[in-house]
Amino acid sequence: MLQVLGASPNSVVIMRVLRAEFGTDLAATRAVLRSVLSGDCTGTLPEMEHVARRLRASGITAVAARA
Numbered sequence: 001m002l003q004v005l006g007a008s009p010n011s012v013v014i015m016r017v018l019r020a021e022f023g024t025d026l027a028a029t030r031a032v033l034r035s036v037l038s039g040d041c042t043g044t045l046p047e048m049e050h051v052a053r054r055l056r057a058s059g060i061t062a063v064a065a066r067a
Contacts, residue, residue, distance in 0.1 A: 002041040002048045005061040009037070017054050042067055 004014065011033060018036070019029045035041040041048070048064035055062035 001039065001065050001067040002036055002043070002051055003039055003063050003065060004036055004055065005063065009060055011037075013058050014055065014060055017051070017058050017060070021051055021054060 014036065015029050015033055018024070018032050019026075022029070022032065024032065032041065045064060045066060052062040052064040
């Protein structure tokens with residue numbers, strides 16, 4: 001599970017990272033953004049840690065956790 005922490009994370013920055021990582025179009029990226037912000041974005045722990053690491057490098061506080 002991928003979790004973004006903080007009161008109001010910057011959605012634009014998160015979307016940039018998600019588009020770069022997943023190679024999705026804008027509409028699909030918005031859907032992934034909604035799942036990330038709601039805490040419903042799941043995958044393998046290594047996959048989620050990779051994305052969390054990329055988000056942290058962009059200034060977003062993110063963690064990967066087992067679901």
